[in-house]
Every structure is written in C-alpha cells, then in structure tokens.
Amino acid sequence: MSQEYSGRLQKEAPIGVFDSGMGGLTVVREIMRQLPNEKIIYFGDTARLPYGSKSKATVTRFSRQIVNFLNSFHVKTIVVACNTASAYALEDLEGESDIPMIGVVKPGAKTAAETTKNARVGVIATEATIGSHIYTDYIRELNRDVTIYEKACPLFVPLVEEGLWQDPVTDEIARRYLNELIDIDIDTLILGCTHYPLIRSTLGRIMGERVTLVNPAYETAIELRELLLLKGLLNDEAPRLGENRYQFYVSDGADKFKTFANSIIKYGVLSTKTIDIERY
C-alpha cells in the first residue's frame, strides 16, 4: 500500500490539522499523546469562526482554502478536527485531493455504535452538525437498530471560550440542553463538537454514571494511527532533543489564540503565526 504515496508523501512529513478555531486543539492533544513522533501543522480559522452556525457552501469554501494552505507544507495527511467541517466539507475535499484525509465524525460514530447496549445514542453538537444528521447517517450504516437523538447546543462554544468550564451558568445551560436526552434514557452520548471535551466533567455529572461519553478526538487519534500504519506513513523516528515538532497558524489574533491554546495543551504552543487565509 505504501508505494501509492512513496513518490510524494514521506513518513517524516508533518500531519496537517485544522479547525474553525481552538476546539481542534483537543484533537491535537490526543495526537500528541498517542503519536508522539509526529510533526503537526495546525491551522485555526479564528478570523471566520465559528463554523457551527454557517452553511454547507460557506464551510466548504473556507475548508478548501485551508486544505490549500496545509498542502503548501507537503503534509502527508490532513485531519479535519472540526465536526462541522467534517460533516459539511470532508466528502467534497476528499474527492479533490490525493492526500489521505480523516474527519472526527466517523471515528466517533463507530465507537458510539459499538458502545451502546440499549441501542439509544445521544449526539450533542453545533446547529450545523446536527442539521446535517451526519452522526445519525453513519451510525445507522453500522447498526440499523440504534436510535439516535440529536440536540444542538449553540451556547456551549461561547461558554467554553469565556472560560466557564466549571460554572453554575454552564451547569444550568447544560441541564436545559441535556434534560430531554436524560428522559429518553440514552446510555451513550457523543460529544460532537471539539470544544465539548473541555466541559466533559460537567456533562458527565449531569448525564450520570450510566451514560458513557464518547470523545471523537480520542477515537480520531486511534484511527489516524491505523491510517498511517496502513499507508506506511507512520513516523518511527523519535524527535531530536529540543526539537519543536508543532507549528500553529491562525487567520486572526495569534496572541489570544496562544494564551487559550496553552490552557488546553500545557506549555505546548510555543509560537503562533497569523496568515491571510483568503489568499489560498
């Protein structure tokens, strides 16, 4: 399998990862943990975030520009670390690219389908991801007996970005959003937005111990490892001492991004550069 890319893609090449902003860093964190040899180029579209309330056409246009930008680094694969872009843009972009791409939706859907025992799965996400019904479609492909309950939670992203990860207001909003999912007696809940793992403890407390929370960021890193192995692209070379393997780019507000990013990836974000993404 590896010959297919050997002319162009190198084991030592970086992995491209992108998100509408900062949420994708929860995916980067998992890749760093599970694939410590890999270099990462991250792009956060902070000038045009959030994606979760925007249309398929707009999210696809924005994502295409980002793929062009990441390709300028000769990345060996691209991780769409944004549920909305995975739902709306991934399929089109895969068709246009000869680089393997992976989103966060399929790995999360697969794990949920395997985890549920009572065949009742909840999905919480942005308006766009919920409106696409992509989690429902993927889970039903794997297991037609599962019933999926979808709930858009548009206030979670601003609450997380305001830093209210542990706060009575976040509790109250979460209770309103989640109440119907509790009533319906789901046993598995997909955190269908990359910001949501940051309020995982609040969500877990409200849903109760019986409900398993699925974090697609974690599952995506596992699937990425399998993909790289299959393609013969896994980097087996350990980083050199003192080498900085991680580069971060944004479309706006590099300093603000760096501060927030270091609250997710402790001391991992050494520098962030701003670029004009509309040129790509």
Next chain:
Amino acid sequence: MSQEYSGRLQKEAPIGVFDSGMGGLTVVREIMRQLPNEKIIYFGDTARLPYGSKSKATVTRFSRQIVNFLNSFHVKTIVVACNTASAYALEDLEGESDIPMIGVVKPGAKTAAETTKNARVGVIATEATIGSHIYTDYIRELNRDVTIYEKACPLFVPLVEEGLWQDPVTDEIARRYLNELIDIDIDTLILGCTHYPLIRSTLGRIMGERVTLVNPAYETAIELRELLLLKGLLNDEAPRLGENRYQFYVSDGADKFKTFANSIIKYGVLSTKTIDIERY
C-alpha cells in the same frame, strides 16, 4: 454644501447600512422610524461574524469589502451599524471614500457625555470595542472631567442570538458583568454593541432606575438625519403605496437571518439574498 455631491449622490439614492450580522438591525429599526422616506440596503456579514473578538486588521479588511459591495448600489451614505467596525475601521474607510459615512460610536459617546450628572459613565461592549478604548477617547475629547468605566461582555451576543432575551441565565451573566459598574456608582451606561438594546429591559432592571441607558442606535438615526439635511440629501419624497424600500443581503444563511430579523423588525424583512462578500 449640497453641491459637493450633486454630481453623484442623489436624494433618492438608498442608504447603505452594515453590521457583522444581525445586531445592526436595531439601527435599521431606528432609521425606519425616524426617517421613513429613506431606502435602505442592509448587509450583514453572517459568514464571518462575530467581529467583536477579532483584530483591527481583519475587521478593517472585512469592512472595506462591504463598503465596495454597498457602493455598487450607488448609496448616498453609509452607516457603520456595528460598534466594533466603527471603532476599528471607520476612520480608515472614511479616508478612502468620497461618500459621507457615519458610525454608531460618536453619537453614543456624545449623548453619554451630555447625559451624565455625576461624571461617571459606563460602557459595555465586545472585547474588540472595549480594547480599542474608542468610547473613552471620544467622551474625553468632549469632556475631560468624565471618568469612563469599560467592561467587555462577550456572552451577551450569543445569549441574544440564542433568543434568551428574558431569562434567568441572562440575568445571572448580566449581574456578573455589571456588578462592578453598580459598585462604581455610574449614572449613565452606553449599550456599546448593537445587540444589547434587545436585552435592554434586563440591563435596566439590574442597573436600577438611577442609571440612564444610552442606545447609540437611536442617537445614530438622529445624527444621520442631521448629516443628510446638511448635505442636501434627505429624501423628501414619501414611498409609493406598496413599494418595498428595504433590501437585505447577507454573506451566509439568508433564511436564518430573515427569521431572526423579523423578530427585531416586525414583518419588515420581506426577502434576504446571500452574496459572496470575499469577491468585493
């Protein structure tokens, strides 16, 4: 004065109004009330909203594209119905344009400076507007004795857009943001973001009767009238029966915009079109 523009600008031409999204509709509502003869072309940059957390360079680039779009309708004046764009971009754009432009910050600052009796004024706004200190600068120009207290309230916009105009959560968040302004004993509070008039009753209840709330949307419509009179551009012709004088454009999600818009301007938004603003 009117000769200056007579070759190009016509009394019958529309007024261009723009905002990052929907907040600017509170300004449109005031213009409709105070200047019922005027035609309006509104643009809301829903693909790239919000502006309030973004940088000066980015907000200026976005605003310049919108001015180019509005100029394609031969508008006779442009109202920057967004505090962030007024703070960051208006001065640069005025320098590049031969059409009169007006923002929401100066009218609000002027009214606050005239209203306060104890010379203590509060300003609530987005992070970007607060970070620019533009209200403070304008008020101090008018009256050096006024002390201005600034407070960024980043959650108000998502709460308004989620429809929680009257809600215990909005109360709780408002109390946290406003507590320090109450302690400081201000007697005048500027609603420095065009979304905030929509939660005016909550803000008024929390601040108490002693505090006057200044709504720059209202003051801007008054100043717009004065500007048009001065330039000889006020439209004195009443609309024809059944004529639709208002056109709405957005960069994404026309249907969603229309629904929200009609909750602000009752039955006033008949149709909304989506355009690609990055082309301008």
